[in-house]
Amino acid sequence: MHRPCSGLIAAAFGNGLARLERVGFTWALMTKLPRASAIAGAKAAAPLAVPGVPFGMVLGVQIAEAGEVNNFVGWFSSILILAGASQVAAVSLLATGAGVVTTVLTIAVINARHMMYSAALSGRFQHLPRWFRLAGPYLMVDQVFAVADQVEDDATAEHRMAHYLGAGALLFTIWNISVAVGLLVGDAIPQSWSLGYAVPVMFLGLLILGLTNTPGAAAAVTGGVVAVLGRDFPNGSGLLAGAIAGVVVGGTLDWWFERRTSQNPAAAP
Amino acid sequence: MTVWLAFVLGGLVTYLERASFVAFIGDRELPVVIARALRYVGPAAFAAIVLPATVGDKGMARFVAPDARLIALVIAGVFMYRVRNMPVMLVVGMVSLWLLQWAGL
Numbered sequence: 001m002h003r004p005c006s007g008l009i010a011a012a013f014g015n016g017l018a019r020l021e022r023v024g025f026t027w028a029l030m031t032k033l034p035r036a037s038a039i040a041g042a043k044a045a046a047p048l049a050v051p052g053v054p055f056g057m058v059l060g061v062q063i064a065e066a067g068e069v070n071n072f073v074g075w076f077s078s079i080l081i082l083a084g085a086s087q088v089a090a091v092s093l094l095a096t097g098a099g100v101v102t103t104v105l106t107i108a109v110i111n112a113r114h115m116m117y118s119a120a121l122s123g124r125f126q127h128l129p130r131w132f133r134l135a136g137p138y139l140m141v142d143q144v145f146a147v148a149d150q151v152e153d154d155a156t157a158e159h160r161m162a163h164y165l166g167a168g169a170l171l172f173t174i175w176n177i178s179v180a181v182g183l184l185v186g187d188a189i190p191q192s193w194s195l196g197y198a199v200p201v202m203f204l205g206l207l208i209l210g211l212t213n214t215p216g217a218a219a220a221v222t223g224g225v226v227a228v229l230g231r232d233f234p235n236g237s238g239l240l241a242g243a244i245a246g247v248v249v250g251g252t253l254d255w256w257f258e259r260r261t262s263q264n265p266a267a268a269p
Numbered sequence: 270m271t272v273w274l275a276f277v278l279g280g281l282v283t284y285l286e287r288a289s290f291v292a293f294i295g296d297r298e299l300p301v302v303i304a305r306a307l308r309y310v311g312p313a314a315f316a317a318i319v320l321p322a323t324v325g326d327k328g329m330a331r332f333v334a335p336d337a338r339l340i341a342l343v344i345a346g347v348f349m350y351r352v353r354n355m356p357v358m359l360v361v362g363m364v365s366l367w368l369l370q371w372a373g374l
Contacts, residue, residue, distance in 0.1 A: 047355040069272050080280030085318075090279055100275045107279035113314045114287045120307040122295030133295075137287035142318070149311055194366060197338060200322040201345050201362035203315045208349045210311035223313035224320035228328050231321045239317045246313020251306025258305070 033162035041147060041166030048143035049174040051202040054195035055084050056175050060182020062088060066095035071183055078179045082141060082172065086110040089236055102235075109235040113243045117145040124153070124160070132161050139168030141175075146206040215257065219250025337369035 056078075063074030069091055081087050086107040093103045117140055125133055140148075147167040151160055189195055207220055223246025230238030299307070323342050324331035331339055345362030352358070 047359065050356075050359060073272055073276065077276040077280070080276050081283050082280075083283055086279070086283065090275060094272050094275060100271055100278065103275040104278045104282060107275075108282045108286070111283045111286050113310075113317075114283065115289050116307070116310045116314060118287055118290040118295075119299075120310040122290035123299065123304060125291045126295055133292040134288065137291050138284055140287040140291075142315075146311060146315075194370070195363075197341075197366055198359055198363060200319045200342065201359055202355070203319045203322075204342060204346050204362075205349050205355045205358050207312055207315035207319060208346060209353065209355075210315070216309055216312045219309035220312040220316040222316075224316035225329070227317035227321050228324055231326075231328065238321065239314075242317030242320075243310070243314040246316060247306055247309050250309030250313060251302065254305050254309070255302055 032158075033165070034158055035162070037159040037162035038166030038169075041163035041168075042170040044147045044150070044163075045143055045167035045170045048146065048202060048206070049171050051198035052084070052143075052171065052175050053178045054189065055199050056178025057182030057185075057189065058196060059084060059088055059091070060179045060184075061186055062091050062095075062182075063179070064183050064186060066091050068095050068097065075176075075179055075183055078176050081107065081111075082138070082175065083107075083111050083114070084141075084175070085236075085239075106235040109237045109240055112240045114140060114145075116243060116247065117142075121145065121148055124148075124151075128157050128161060136161070136164060136168070139165070139172055141168075141171055142203070143171055143206070144168045146210070149210065213254075215250040215253035218253050219246040222246045222249040337366055337374040340369055340374065341365035 059078070060075070063069055063077075064071060066074065074091060077087055077090065081090070089106050089110055090103050093106060118137060121140075125136070128136075144164065144167050148160075148164050151163055155163070211217060211220065223242040225242075226245040227238050227242030230241045232238070233241060319342070323338050325338075327334075335343075341362055344365045345358055348361045349355075349358040
């Protein structure tokens, strides 16, 4: 590829900037991604970003009220972690004087479901460039996973990447602004409006969009019930327990139906 | 210092969890049974987020004596199942909740 600036850069700074040039090359690749796909990704993510606004503001208020946590540091944790539920848990732990180990462990457990998202997407991301597989996961919040999971299996690599980055960039921006607004404005929205309720409603919507068969429904029922029963598990691990139990039940039923169908095609569910 | 360290390490751990399979260990083919089971990550994980957030401290007892949050969730769910429109579903869920709370549930 012809890069007109590379000769100039080399002349001015010597060849030691080869690495910088490689960064520039990656940037050029990124900016070449189809804009229409990025916009489609952002559009798919837009309704999912709305419930994040009151949620982010609640986190902002919580940071402002936590004496132990400096306001800027608390907001910056949003950039570092980018996962709402774990940030709320971390700030409330730190506010009560919890140590580094407890806090990090809690964050790790609450966010462990992202490993399952990563595993679920890895097959479709396998052939994407290395830079994307390293940088993309940073943006993999629940909603971005849901959007990426819905992209057609035969999508081109460029469409898949641009769609993902469009969705991720939108959610990243709105989330971090919402936390800042909560920090600065405080309890601007009355508690009685229950705007936080939009979060479970949104996840229910994502759940229903992803439901295609009986094993999926069984996975959802199992995941929900186990998470409710495990709501007092240490470090918020009830969520993880529910997610794992749901996948095990869904996967087992899927395997069982598949076997029954292949042995006796007439008994297809 | 504790706070900084907790956030930096928490961010690192979260990134590593997200990157795990996509960036580092996804190059080999997964067994078919596992790959098929992973299609249920979405329903399982999202249900594990939704249900505890809706029923709260009451747990499964909420299903015996449903409150506004649970009923509104069912209404929004049935709507979504039929219409499959996320923005409208959010409105339906919130308005149902407000009406049910206003009705004293």
